[in-house]
Amino acid sequence: MSNLTEPEKKILDAARKVFEINGYAGARMQEIADEAEISKASLHYYFRSKENLFERIFDETMTDFMQLVSTWNDDSEDWEAKLRRFICEFFSFLKTKSLLFIIGEINRNPDLLLSRRKKSKPKAKFIEYFERLQANGKVEPVNMYVIYIFMHSLCSYPILNSRMFQMTTGLNNHDFEQFMKEYPDQVADLLIFSLKRGLKETR
Amino acid sequence: MSNLTEPEKKILDAARKVFEINGYAGARMQEIADEAEISKASLHYYFRSKENLFERIFDETMTDFMQLVSTWNDDSEDWEAKLRRFICEFFSFLKTKSLLFIIGEINRNPDLLLSRRKKSKPKAKFIEYFERLQANGKVEPVNMYVIYIFMHSLCSYPILNSRMFQMTTGLNNHDFEQFMKEYPDQVADLLIFSLKRGLKETR
DNA sequence: ACCTTTGTTGACCATTTGGTCAAACCATAT
DNA sequence: ATATGGTTTGACCAAATGGTCAACAAAGGT
Known part of the structure; x- marks a missing residue:
């Protein structure tokens, strides 16, 4: 159904949380990575860019x-x-x-x-x-x-x-x-x- | 009454406009300066910091x-x-x-x-x-x-x-x-x- | 004319931040 | 054991950005 791997789900949850509080401009990729308990590099491995993540x-x-x-x-x-x-x-x-x-x-x-x-x-x-x-x-x-x-x-x-x-x-x-x-x-x-x-x- | 000089008013109008559209994090001091038709340095002459301007x-x-x-x-x-x-x-x-x-x-x-x-x-x-x-x-x-x-x-x-x-x-x-x-x-x-x-x- | 105060700005700096990459890691198949 | 393919990350980079400063201009008082 969900078509998403476990880490992807975790990242999207983290991203939603951070975006909802800070908006696009105020959100920090590092904060999303921390929230998802991975490194910033890993975050970029799963989602090309901030823009990309935001669109999702x-x-x-x-x-x-x-x-x-x-x-x-x-x-x-x-x-x-x-x-x-x-x-x-x-x-x-x-x-x-x-x-x-x-x-x-x-x-x-x-x-x-x-x-x-x-x-x-x-x-x-x-x-x-x-x-x-x-x-x-x-x-x-x-x-x-x-x-x-x-x-x-x-x-x-x-x-x-x-x-x-x-x-x-x-x-x-x-x-x-x-x-x-x-x-x-x-x-x-x-x-x-x-x-x-x-x-x-x-x- | 208003207790504000002409340039101050112009800056505050510009700042309101930029903050309303972009929020605090998304607002750019350069954009506020442009909108107020002054240099960024002048902007900082009138208002110490972005934080300060935002508070106003x-x-x-x-x-x-x-x-x-x-x-x-x-x-x-x-x-x-x-x-x-x-x-x-x-x-x-x-x-x-x-x-x-x-x-x-x-x-x-x-x-x-x-x-x-x-x-x-x-x-x-x-x-x-x-x-x-x-x-x-x-x-x-x-x-x-x-x-x-x-x-x-x-x-x-x-x-x-x-x-x-x-x-x-x-x-x-x-x-x-x-x-x-x-x-x-x-x-x-x-x-x-x-x-x-x-x-x-x-x- | 000279000085002082106030305003103006280009050049510059330090920090933050999105994004990259090569090296390391790990599981699985051969 | 070795190779392979996916995953993870520290180190790093280039650009953007808030803020500073010395030099310069304008205005007004003497």
Whole structure:
């Protein structure tokens, strides 16, 4: 399956860790080598260059991300339960793989997205699904692009910026952790309610 | 007022620009000097070191940010209008000063926040204000920390990650721009509605 | 005119860092 | 044992980069 040798996996794990913390420019090949418990020369034996290693991590993250985001099987499950489950899984994923450095690198070099435009239509399924429900009168007529962006923002940003939120809310580690455990359900509540009642008072 | 000489201002503008795009590690003193149209030696004449320059930018951004976020004058204005105006102003601010690199640096070195903990209680006014309204029965009993985080996430993330949203929505530049122009009002609608009706069905 | 203070810069330096390479190491087959 | 092919690494290199400095220019006061 994974098609990767043991040392390659170890290196990729180390590289992800170092890149996520330091970004491309701040990452050091020596640090990646140390983290993978090999010499810098060995690191270059497995991966030609820093650029090469970065591309592997970037591609892997984007692929996983796109795959998760475009997962939306059209089973018969209740749409509310489906949405809630999706939000919780999405949130868990974001805690695992930090998108911060990915976003940073994309901002620095937008071409990184161009190369993947072909295989990425993640919004399609999600939005099409709810537009269908909308047509059937099951949910309110709200702009689904807005809902889509709301969902991403509400799930991603609190993780990206958790440090500042912890500071500004003044919660201690334990309370904040508890808060974040309940958080995805609050997001689900909000989005479900919005889909059922719209974004504002109907006049 | 500004207490800064002309060349200092020019350098700080240049530095902000370069740091925002490249982060601390990726920023080059030469590039900042070029952007400010002076020599690298002159740059060091005005600002001892890269670290020093970074601190200036970081502090300035954090100060502006905290000041904006903690602005919440207790005038008699309708709370809905007040919230809507705040969201629009917040959104405009975030378009001007990119928080992406700030968040990255904080993640890399959380101590950057510790030094400023004293002068920062930005949540206080906002949350206290709405908790007071809540006590008076003007808004629904929802967790105000959640509302606070929702507001920040909804305003910040679409700007941070605008490139990916533009790609995944498939909107062209013009349509996306239009979409983002209407966006803050949608956020305001949602939050106002949530405060008036709660986050989910009352049972 | 001369001096002092402030600003400006090319040339230079020390360190860091991505990347290379030849030599050594190790397993396995012959 | 010897050869072979993959793996590992210390030593090394060239380029990039933050920072310094002496020399020079500009401005203003006397």
